[in-house]
Amino acid sequence: MIPKPNQATQPLSKKRLRLWLKLLKASSLIEDEIRRRFRNDHDWTLPRFDVMSALSRAPDGLKMGEISKLLRVSGGNVTGIVDKLTEEDLALRVAVPGDRRAQLVRLTAKGCNMFAAHSTAHEAWIDEILGKLDENDIKDMMARLDRMNETLNDEKKNAN
Numbered sequence: 001m002i003p004k005p006n007q008a009t010q011p012l013s014k015k016r017l018r019l020w021l022k023l024l025k026a027s028s029l030i031e032d033e034i035r036r037r038f039r040n041d042h043d044w045t046l047p048r049f050d051v052m053s054a055l056s057r058a059p060d061g062l063k064m065g066e067i068s069k070l071l072r073v074s075g076g077n078v079t080g081i082v083d084k085l086t087e088e089d090l091a092l093r094v095a096v097p098g099d100r101r102a103q104l105v106r107l108t109a110k111g112c113n114m115f116a117a118h119s120t121a122h123e124a125w126i127d128e129i130l131g132k133l134d135e136n137d138i139k140d141m142m143a144r145l146d147r148m149n150e151t152l153n154d155e156k157k158n159a160n
Contacts, residue, residue, distance in 0.1 A: 030129055037125050042118060047073070049122065051081045052090070052107060052115040061094055061104030090114055 031046070038044040054070045055062060064082065068075045082105050085091035090111035096102040107115060133141070 030126075033129055034122065034125060037121075038118075041121065044118065047071075047077065048081055048085065049115075049118055051078065051085065052111060053119070055091060055105060055107045056112065056115050056119075059106070061106040063096070063102055063104060067105065085111065 035046045038046055038049060050071050051067060054067050058066075062070070064075060064078055067078045067082070071078070082091060082093070086093060089108055091105055091107055093103040093105055096104055130138075
């Protein structure tokens, strides 16, 4: 049997891989719990919440392609969600002046009220899920994630 190298002697590439896997696992655990709570407590889905969240930050509306780009999902996924939100009077489509083919999607007053309630619940759930992290944990993790995002953005700029 080949002995497993201890973490201190592993190459940095292996440590980075382990970091990536731990980030994925943590993100998946949180997302799965949020999905479960939306489904059980509100008969709602996380993708619907995400679309409404994007729309709530754009009171003048967003084009379907803009929503897809913001959420990094396919246009087909967004169209189905927007169709349902529109049917339920939570969102509406508005023609774009000067572009007959384009439409903006906006939240209705009913949609704004529902999103406000869901976002309050969402914040409370995140607070509960991450409740064992203290102020220093959060500060340190935020600083490290900011550093990681800076390096990733630098790499992206250099690749273009």
